[in-house]
Amino acid sequence: MDFLETLISLPPLLYAPLLVGSLCLVFNYLVYSRRVAQWRKSNIPFLSPSFLIGHKYFWGVGSNSATVVPLDRIYQENKDKDLVAFFIATMPVVLLRKPALIKQIFAKNFDEAFKTGIAVSHNDEIEPHMLSQSSNKSVWKAHRSALSPMFSTSRFSGERFAMIKHHISHMWAHVEEARLQGKPINTKEIAMNFVLGSVSNSFLDLDYNSYEKEGELRKFLKSFVDPGWDKLLSVFTQMHFQGTPTLESLKLITQKHIESMKSLLQKQMKLRNQTGDNKNDLIDLLIRLKEQDGDAKLDSESGVTVEMISLGLSLLLGGCAGTNTVDNMVSFTMHLLSLNPNYQERIRQEVEDVMKKHNTTEFTYEVVRDLHFLNQCLHETTRLFPNTSALTRVCTDDFTPAGTNYTFKKGERIIVDTYSIHRDPEYFENPNVFDPDRFSPKNRDTKSIDAFLGFGKGPRKCPGNNVGLLIASTLIGSLVHKYEVRPHSHTQQMDAFDFHPRSFAIVHKDDVLVNVLPREVLAH
Numbered sequence: 001m002d003f004l005e006t007l008i009s010l011p012p013l014l015y016a017p018l019l020v021g022s023l024c025l026v027f028n029y030l031v032y033s034r035r036v037a038q039w040r041k042s043n044i045p046f047l048s049p050s051f052l053i054g055h056k057y058f059w060g061v062g063s064n065s066a067t068v069v070p071l072d073r074i075y076q077e078n079k080d081k082d083l084v085a086f087f088i089a090t091m092p093v094v095l096l097r098k099p100a101l102i103k104q105i106f107a108k109n110f111d112e113a114f115k116t117g118i119a120v121s122h123n124d125e126i127e128p129h130m131l132s133q134s135s136n137k138s139v140w141k142a143h144r145s146a147l148s149p150m151f152s153t154s155r156f157s158g159e160r161f162a163m164i165k166h167h168i169s170h171m172w173a174h175v176e177e178a179r180l181q182g183k184p185i186n187t188k189e190i191a192m193n194f195v196l197g198s199v200s201n202s203f204l205d206l207d208y209n210s211y212e213k214e215g216e217l218r219k220f221l222k223s224f225v226d227p228g229w230d231k232l233l234s235v236f237t238q239m240h241f242q243g244t245p246t247l248e249s250l251k252l253i254t255q256k257h258i259e260s261m262k263s264l265l266q267k268q269m270k271l272r273n274q275t276g277d278n279k280n281d282l283i284d285l286l287i288r289l290k291e292q293d294g295d296a297k298l299d300s301e302s303g304v305t306v307e308m309i310s311l312g313l314s315l316l317l318g319g320c321a322g323t324n325t326v327d328n329m330v331s332f333t334m335h336l337l338s339l340n341p342n343y344q345e346r347i348r349q350e351v352e353d354v355m356k357k358h359n360t361t362e363f364t365y366e367v368v369r370d371l372h373f374l375n376q377c378l379h380e381t382t383r384l385f386p387n388t389s390a391l392t393r394v395c396t397d398d399f400t401p402a403g404t405n406y407t408f409k410k411g412e413r414i415i416v417d418t419y420s421i422h423r424d425p426e427y428f429e430n431p432n433v434f435d436p437d438r439f440s441p442k443n444r445d446t447k448s449i450d451a452f453l454g455f456g457k458g459p460r461k462c463p464g465n466n467v468g469l470l471i472a473s474t475l476i477g478s479l480v481h482k483y484e485v486r487p488h489s490h491t492q493q494m495d496a497f498d499f500h501p502r503s504f505a506i507v508h509k510d511d512v513l514v515n516v517l518p519r520e521v522l523a524h
């Protein structure tokens with residue numbers, strides 16, 4: 001029987017899948033061959049595509065880590081190149097391997113490679129106004145400048161730090177309760193609760209003890225951060241059918257999120273108008289912006305604009321949820337400190353010296369701000385466990401980076417694999433070792449400064465890094481000062497295979513547990 005006869009003898013029910021399958025293959029072939037021809041013309045080295053999945057290493061997605069393992073393999077296998085192009089599904093991407101080229105494109109070619117987010121399904125109403133997502137440069141500029149007062153750490157001095165101290169007490173109470181019950185400490189949980197309490201308090205004026213109950217705000221944020229098949233599916237749909245409308249439930253920001261943020265802002269703004277307080281927080285900022293903009297399109301019921309909702313989401317998602325930023329930093333640092341008691345001791349000594357210098361026995365804003373060794377530890381954690389393995393940009397114009405003969409075409413998607421660069425011995429000696437001293441002022445050189453990408457690069461780099469570091473230092477400093485953190489029985493060194501298979505952030509697939517012992521007990 002020849003091929004045609006076999007085809008005719010098939011039951012008619014199989015025709016439809018066969019037809020769809022064949023169309024997919026043709027679609028794949030056309031997408032691949034067109035882009036490969038373009039890369040050839042642009043002098044960009046590329047890897048031959050594998051049908052449907054783009055590159056063979058992406059077959060493992062969903063079973064090991066979503067992006068870290070495949071990107072790291074491609075990075076390692078192309079050591080001789082500055083950059084290499086390949087496909088993820090039908091989405092073409094160019095992986096930049098060299099820090100100098102990354103700096104050039106992210107900073108000097110910023111105007112031509114301005115957009116972020118290569119495969120995320122946005123909400124069309126909100127996306128242009130979200131700081132991290134906006135693809136409209138003038139809107140992005142205006143919002144970044146409007147929000148800049150929120151990113152100043154001096155906002156945390158005085159009264160506001162007194163509020164943060166409440167969260168230290170909540171955290172201590174929670175840790176002590178677990179210890180007395182003989183349970184290990186779940187570092188992800190305590191970090192998420194502390195960060196949520198501090199961020200919601202300092203930006204939105206919410207008095208929120210999330211250790212006590214799982215409140216609405218926590219559920220709201222967890223819906224962004226909790227990894228799941230829905231999020232993986234959403235990204236893969238966008239990779240195959242870029243820019244197409246997605247089902248509401250697969251969007252990164254859904255109508256439900258927008259409504260929750262709207263009612264939260266409405267409530268807090270109403271309260272502020274009644275009290276007339278001036279707290280120099282997001283609520284004051286939004287009220288001021290509303291007064292200044294006579295043309296603002298207010299929602300008739302809530303009096304809130306789309307811009308206000310977006311600014312609120314920009315802060316909350318950047319600070320707490322977007323890619324589990326601060327809480328991840330804290331959780332991984334506690335894990336690393338449990339394995340390195342000598343660095344815990346140095347932090348303790350530093351806390352005591354700095355308290356003495358400021359003539360206090362308490363954690364104050366001034367004390368936390370002066371904990372330089374702890375700050376080095378947090379940077380070193382971010383080097384080993386950056387919050388995402390893929391910094392992204394999308395070219396908004398054709399350009400050739402200075403000193404190269406590569407041409408980047410408008411629409412080209414760029415990826416930087418932070419995880420692999422941070423563990424490349426070319427930039428960091430003994431890269432898998434936790435060594436906070438590599439971030440001391442005397443040890444830092446241009447090579448490692450350029451290669452550190454934990455907070456991004458160029459004008460779009462993280463504006464909230466110092467606020468995040470301050471919150472993380474407060475939590476770790478106060479915990480380590482009171483307790484010795486010890487490894488839990490299952491604690492071991494982590495590698496990329498331990499990361500969550502359905503998360504695009506670098507998070508451990510399980511709980512990250514440690515044990516604690518009060519220092520008074522140890523002293524006797």
Ligand code: HEM
Nearest residue numbers: 131132318319325326454455456457460461462464468469
């Ligand atoms: C301390 C832990 C944090 C880490 C590791 C971190 C990391 C990052 C990274 C890697 C980016 C992408 C930068 C790029 O594409 O070049 C980013 C962007 C951003 N982060 Fe952070 N972040 C942290 C804390 C925060 C906090 C506390 C806030 C808010 C209070 C925040 C708000 C933002 C915003 C709004 C953006 C988007 C900036 C833009 O597109 O203009 N981040 N962050």
